[in-house]
Amino acid sequence: MKDTDPWLARPSSIRLMWWIFAGLLIVLGLADAGVKQYNHFGVEGIFGFGAWFGFLSAFVMVIIAKVLAALLKRPDDYYGRDGNDD
Amino acid sequence: MIETVFPPGLILFLGAFLLPVLSGHIRSVVALALPLIALFLVWSVPDGAALTIHWFGYELVPVQGDALARLFGTVFTLMAFAGGLFALHRDNRFELAAAYAYAGASVGVVFAGDLLTVFVFWELMALASTFVIWCAGPSAWGASLRYAIIHLIGGVVLMAGIAAHVVATGSVAFTAMELGSIGTWLILIGFLINVGAPPVSAWVPDAYPSASWSGAVFLSAFTTKTAVLVLMRGFPGTEMLIWVGLYMIFYGIIYAILENDMRRILCYSIVNQVGFMVVGIGIGTEMAMNGVAAHAFAHIVYKALLLMSAGSVLYATGKSKTTELGGLFRSMPVTTICGIVGALSISAFPLTSGFVAKSMILQGAIDAHMALVFFGLTTASACAFLYVGLNFPWFTFFDRDSGLRPKDPPANMTIAMWLLVALCIGIGVAPGLFYELMPYPVDYKPYTTAHVVLQLQLLLFSGLVFFLLLKQLRHTPTITLDFDWFWRGLGRALGREFDGLSVTAWERLTGRMLEAARRFVAGIYRHHGPQGILARGWPTGLMTLWATLLLAAWLIAYYV
Structure with missing residues (x-):
């Protein structure tokens, strides 16, 4: 990459942001040790609920979307150009 | 005691008609002032019925204030202001006018105290928002028609529901309803069509992105949220x-x-x-x-x-x-x-x-x-x-x-x-x-x-x-197929099939008629044409002979 790239697009800064992101995730994942979480339904009381539930639900949603995509995706001129159904 | 107030939505709705004839700085000032005046009027509506009209034995309440109406009225007028500022230099003189009429009608629904007022402003919203989409030009034509058709159908369902409900209860007042009668079901379906519920959710991602860069900002705010408000009030x-x-x-x-x-x-x-x-x-x-x-x-x-x-x-x-x-x-x-x-x-x-x-x-x-x-x-x-x-x-x-x-x-x-x-x-x-x-x-x-x-x-x-x-x-x-395939894909295929069949049927029908006409003309030609039996030249001698024969026959008959 060229040096003229803006700071955000440089590989070195992207690496740095990944490290910061990873650090944040670890802190948040372990935060339940210090914070008493709600436990209304029995499940959210499990350690790191937000972390694993957030990860899993996003992951599962992408899988479902991809399966649906295999069935329902069409080229974007399927209904004609501009979607004008011509 | 009922205080009389100016309906907050009406100033935006009527003011919108000024915008196309104004230009330059005056237009900008009016465009930015209208939503702010409407916002002021929203906050001047007292709690309870603020305006009542007697109409064919029904008591209509076009303006009725409460906290919910003020909240939605505030955000709708603020949105009209921000959208108006954003769209100020848009080179289409009708789009902002349509958008303000649309916003005004939404505020009208927000303050409506009876179902007929809801319906009137509901339909005005559908009309004005279709105009907003039209202003994006020819590329939006198809989507705007689909949008208009869905919302007009929704309006008809809503009107039928309101009529049934009014007949059943004898009141046009817009209060919380219990599902059970045909009227309340139809009203709910009418509301749900506008909220983007299945199976017609596809109208939202179909219509709004067809609007211009500025039109879509207005469209995103009013229709679905007005539907949320009436669901909050009704169900x-x-x-x-x-x-x-x-x-x-x-x-x-x-x-x-x-x-x-x-x-x-x-x-x-x-x-x-x-x-x-x-x-x-x-x-x-x-x-x-x-x-x-x-x-x-x-x-x-x-x-x-x-x-x-x-x-x-x-x-x-x-x-x-x-x-x-x-x-x-x-x-x-x-x-x-x-x-x-x-x-x-x-x-x-x-x-x-x-x-x-x-x-x-x-x-x-x-x-x-x-x-x-x-x-x-x-x-x-x-x-x-x-x-x-x-x-x-x-x-x-x-x-x-x-x-x-x-x-x-x-x-x-x-x-x-x-x-x-x-x-x-x-x-x-x-x-x-x-x-x-x-x-x-x-x-x-x-x-x-x-x-x-x-x-x-x-x-x-x-x-x-x-x-x-x-x-x-x-x-x-x-793109990803959705329920709208039934009207955009299947509907179109059926239309084409019908088109093909009807063309064939038309061709056969016209073919037969042409054949019959041709035969008719040929028949006339055969009898009356140059060689036709009725068009031949008849020799004079033959006629004299026949005349003589007839006269002779008459003579004989006379003597007999």
Whole structure:
């Protein structure tokens, strides 16, 4: 990459942001040790609920979307150009 | 004692007709003043019936004030102001007028105290919003027709329901209804069509992105949220709405993940967010209804901000498909920052309006001990960051560099965006005043350590999924089939088939008629043509002979 790239697009800064992101995730994942979480339904009381539930639900949603995509995706001129159904 | 007030929506609706004939600075001043006058009038409406009309034995209440009406009236007029500022230099003289008429009609629905007033303004909204879409030019023609047809059908269903309800109860008053009679079912269906419920959710991502860069900002605000308001008034605590809302939530997420067009992504997320509100109405407790009202307000603001950001990109590049965009943060920093604030708000990050609003709906589910609903909403809250909070800004402003270097839009557009940024963050940081606008007293503390940690966990780990699966999530130049296939695909195929069959039938019919005509002419020709038996020249001698014979026959007969 060229040096003229803006700071955000440089590989070195992207690496740095990944490290910061990873650090944040670890802190948040372990935060339940210090914070008493709600436990209304029995499940959210499990350690790191937000972390694993957030990860899993996003992951599962992408899988479902991809399966649906295999069935329902069409080229974007399927209904004609501009979607004008011509 | 009833005080007489000027209907707040009417000033916007009537003032809109001035805009096409004005120009220059006068037009700008009028365009910015109208929504502010309307906002002032919204706050001057007292609680209770403020205007009544007797009409054919019914008591109509065109203006009736309460906290809910003030809240929606405030955000609708604020939105008209911000949208008007954003669209000030749009080169179509009719679009802003149509948009203001549309906003005025929505405010009319908000303050309507009877079902007939609701219906009248409901139809005016449908008409005015169709005009807004038309103003985008010929490319919007097909989508605007589909939009108009769906909303006119919805209007007919609503009118039929209102008529049946009025006959059954003898009253036109707009109060909470129990599902059971045909009238209330039809009214509910009419409302649900506008809210973007299945199976017609597709009208939202079909129609709105066909509007211009400025028109879509207005469209995103009014129709679905007006429908939310009338559902709040008419059907609070109707359990069916919980399931309708959950469908809308997951429909919005999945379709937005697969979508390529940035404005269509945002429209799918309208369906998702309105789904949250519909679930809240289905729960129906005071906490949930406060959540719905707060979420509607917050949503209108950040969704308009997102569509302004996307509209600025469309304005500057003429492109809307994310496969053709990317890397725009280099030359459009303001648009990028505003888009990101909108994205963080819609994801409900702490310190944004989404956080203080949406969590009240979840609290409503917790208080009502609805575990399934709670986990459904929590899943959706986590996914919000992935499917729109990152999906829109990442592929538009970051990701692969498209090489495009457009500039940030003109000042009026950026000021409008900053205004909404201030609202998003202001409400998120200091929700106290905001909570005072709610229909019921708010007893809720959004900022507890546990809540903030939980929300950040959900969001950031769903963000992790986004970046881990980035390759799989990259957009393709495709669309995803929806129920609208039945009218756009199957309907068209049937139409063509019918077309083909009817052409064949027509050809055979005309062929037969031609054949019959040909035969008729040929018959005449055979008898009367040059060689026809009736057209031959007859020799004079023959006639003399016949005349002689006839005379002879007469002579004989005379003597006999």
